Amino acid sequence: MNGKRGRILALSLSLCLVVGIGQAQAAPKQQPRPEIFTNLLQCRTITDNSARLACFDQQVGAMDVAAQRDEVVVLDKSELNRTRKTLFGFSFPKLPFLNGGDEEDGDKPQAEGVTHIDAVIASVRSLGYGKWQIGLEDGAQWMTTEAMTARDPKPGQKIELKRAAMGSFMGKVEGGRAVRMKRVS
Incomplete structure (x- = not known):
């Protein structure tokens, strides 16, 4: 296999993997595939080698242009x-690629998604009355919605954040008790 054909095949296979992530485990009702992707897949049906390669070249070029224009994200x-x-704690509509399904249509999410994260505290700021704003190393900002009575959180400590009932979140700093928290940025 020559270099150009190998690169095209590798790009095509990786693209199939990326676009197919949500569909590989999808419920019976699948999301429609983007036209640019189906055009690329149709190249496989061409039996003449040179025509098939020309089709792949053209479709991969179109895919590259679409990616540069941010029309396609891989x-x-x-x-x-x-x-x-990174998005843990924010509220979003149910998006298939973020493990959301359309439950009204009988689809269930593929998995529960991220149910908890373990992080390291980068910064803390007292909000008074035992409440804190806690910055994580990844830049996320969380705020306690109830007082932390045991120990004050400190930068460098580990924190575990978990989903709780009714869309709320609980946070527990190294050895402390869990308190309700919300993501603020």
Whole structure:
């Protein structure tokens, strides 16, 4: 296999993997695939080698242009998981690529998504009355909504944040008791 054909095949396979992440485990009702992706897949049906290669060249070029224009975004699974963790605590509509399903149509989310994160405290600011604003190393800002009575949180300590009932969150700083928290930025 020559270099150009190998690169096209590798790009096509990685694209199939990326676009197919949500569909590989999807419920019976699948999301429609983007036209640019289906055009690329149609190249596989061409039997003439040179025509098939020309089709792949053209469609991969179109995909590259679309990516440069931010019309298509390509994420691998580890990037998607990092994004889910970064967005932990925010409220979003149910998006298929963030493990949301359309429950009214009988689809269930593929997984519960991120249910907790372990992080390190980068900064703390007292809000008075035992409440704190806590900054994490990734830049996320959380605020306690009830007083922390045992010990004051300090930079460098570990914190565990978990989903709780009714869309709320609980945070527990190294050895302390869990308190209700909310994401502020």
